[in-house]
Structure formats: C-alpha cells, structure tokens
Amino acid sequence: MSMATDAAESDAGEAGRRRQPLARGIELLTHMIESPKDAHGVRELATRLSVSPSTAHRLITDLEKLGLVRRAGNGTSYRLGLEFLRLAWLTTGRYPSQELALGVLQDLVAQTGESAFSSLYDDQRRQMMFTSTVESTHPLRYTLPLQQWMPLHGGASGLAILAFLPDSVQREVANGPLAQLTPDTVTTPDALLERLAQIRRDGYAITRGERITGAVAIAAPVFGLVPGDVAGAAGVSIPESRFDESTAVEFAIKVRAAAAQITANISGQRLER
Known part of the structure; x- marks a missing residue:
C-alpha cells in the first residue's frame, strides 16, 4: 500500500x-x-x-x-x-404539509362518507408515515397512527407510493425483509412486484386487511415539486364490514382526484376541474 x-x-x-x-x-x-x-x-x-x-x-x-x-x-x-x-x-411554517392536505381530505370525507388520510414518503428510510387524517362520522372507523415510520409493502398508502418509485427501489424493497403485518400482507417478492405493476397501471392501490386486519383502504400517489418524484399518498380507509365492492371504482376516482389536488397544492398550481 x-x-x-x-x-x-x-x-x-x-x-x-x-x-x-x-x-x-x-x-x-x-x-x-x-x-x-x-x-x-x-x-x-x-x-x-x-x-x-x-x-x-x-x-x-x-x-x-x-x-x-x-x-x-x-x-x-x-x-x-x-x-x-x-x-x-x-420548519413547520415553511412546509405546512398538513395545511396542503387538510382541506382536500375534508372534501374527500364529504364525498365518500369515509375517513381520509395523507402520508409522506422518506426516500432514505424507504418508509412512509401518516401525517394527516380526517375521520368520518361513522361510529365504526379505524384510527391510523400518525407520525410513525411504516414499511411500504403493507397497506394501500405504502403500495401506492412504492408502485411509482423507480424500478430499482421497488426491487430493493421487494427483495428485502417483508414483515408479515397481517395474515393478508403480501410478502413474496414476485407477487409484490406484480402487484405494483398493476397499481401503476390503475393509478391507485386498494387493499383489504393488509396493514390493519378488517380494514379496506384505497390510496393514490402524491407527487412533489419535481415532476415524477413521489412525496406521499392520499386515500380513504373503510371498515371491511361496511365496504361495498360496487363503490370501489367510484371511490378510487375520487381518491385519485384528491391526490392530484394535493400534488397541485404542493407545486402551487391551480388544478382545472
């Protein structure tokens, strides 16, 4: 040497x-x-x-x-x-992420009658956290844990984020440890990658009991200031006992619109309706 x-x-x-x-x-x-x-x-x-x-x-x-x-x-x-x-x-005043999402989530609750949420993605951790929720008026509802880092492979929010990340990141997550969060969590790499491809085609993710047993969730990605960079997700959570399969596509359209509105809020653009 x-x-x-x-x-x-x-x-x-x-x-x-x-x-x-x-x-x-x-x-x-x-x-x-x-x-x-x-x-x-x-x-x-x-x-x-x-x-x-x-x-x-x-x-x-x-x-x-x-x-x-x-x-x-x-x-x-x-x-x-x-x-x-x-x-x-x-810092909170300069990046009021909750304010960017709160009004949109309130509208989403009014449109669907179900609890709505937004989440943020951390590229270094390869994890997400729920940052804002607006609960429905139904007595039976699921309360999501806020400000806690969570894996991407379980639940609609994480999957909606992961599906729009680069292929290399998807493979890294799919081939890493995949915790069995519930009996319905997808933990097989090939099955997860196939699922992500379908979510990317659809533009949204729908899960049934994959992060919380008995909960259905529909989520779509939220993008940041740089086009194509995933910032998080937005969606709704529904108790499985109340979920009507015939409303899934209708809810998904509303969720995608809400995610697009939050994306527009982040970028400072006016979203045409």
Whole structure:
C-alpha cells in the first residue's frame, strides 16, 4: 500500500471521526423527540447512544450551549430546549404539509362518507408515515397512527407510493425483509412486484386487511415539486364490514382526484376541474 493511499485513508478516517459528534448529537435529539419521557439523564442517553457517560455529557453540553436542550427542574437531567422548539415551529411554517392536505381530505370525507388520510414518503428510510387524517362520522372507523415510520409493502398508502418509485427501489424493497403485518400482507417478492405493476397501471392501490386486519383502504400517489418524484399518498380507509365492492371504482376516482389536488397544492398550481 502506498503512502498516498495510507494518507487518504487516514484523512477519511479522521473525517469520519469529526462527523461522529454531529451524527451522535442528532441521534441524541431524535431519541429525546421520540421518547414519551419529558426529561432524560446522562447515563440513559449514554446507554442509548452506546457511548460513555463522559461522551454523552459532552454532547449534551454542546447542545445546551446552542439552546437545543436545557436542564430539567432537578438540574441533573435534560429536556428539549426553546431554541429547538423555535426551529421546529419555523420548519413547520415553511412546509405546512398538513395545511396542503387538510382541506382536500375534508372534501374527500364529504364525498365518500369515509375517513381520509395523507402520508409522506422518506426516500432514505424507504418508509412512509401518516401525517394527516380526517375521520368520518361513522361510529365504526379505524384510527391510523400518525407520525410513525411504516414499511411500504403493507397497506394501500405504502403500495401506492412504492408502485411509482423507480424500478430499482421497488426491487430493493421487494427483495428485502417483508414483515408479515397481517395474515393478508403480501410478502413474496414476485407477487409484490406484480402487484405494483398493476397499481401503476390503475393509478391507485386498494387493499383489504393488509396493514390493519378488517380494514379496506384505497390510496393514490402524491407527487412533489419535481415532476415524477413521489412525496406521499392520499386515500380513504373503510371498515371491511361496511365496504361495498360496487363503490370501489367510484371511490378510487375520487381518491385519485384528491391526490392530484394535493400534488397541485404542493407545486402551487391551480388544478382545472
């Protein structure tokens, strides 16, 4: 091995070490955000990050200086700081995804009588999360979990997203671990890819009990600022006991129109009706 190669590898290793505090700081903040606890001790955070307590203390001290965390009432534990909350509010204000979808979902509920939802897709995770729901007035309905990352292969929303992603991503997901979310979840790679091809042809996905047992869902993709880039999905969920097969195509047309409207809202275009 040449000296030049040794030096390059050393520089790369040093760069990796310099990036670690930032990555660990983000991981620490992520844990504090997602945890149901209000305050966190240094030893707890150290265990979570698999680092020593002294390293965790240095990280938390740096974040405290930036205002991203602050000491809790007992002085020995930490909670999210006001600067973090300020940045979160600014980000939400600049990308009001819920506002872009909320009115459309309300219209969709009025048109179908069923609960409506929207979701967002994360390209790095290869996962989706439900971000907005408007529930129907029916006493029997399914409540979707919000702000939780979920796999793409189970449920209409995930399938509607996956079907419009590049073929290479579809194959990557299909050949990766496919969790059996319910007895009806498709977990065979070839069957999943065939299903995705049909969804792409139809422009929407319909599932029966594939993410939640007893629930039917119809969803269509929502696209982002760049044409063709999938941003998420929109759709309706229906208890299987109330689902009328004869309304499936009618509902699918309404769902596709709602997804197209959210896409137009994202791009700032006026959708012709």
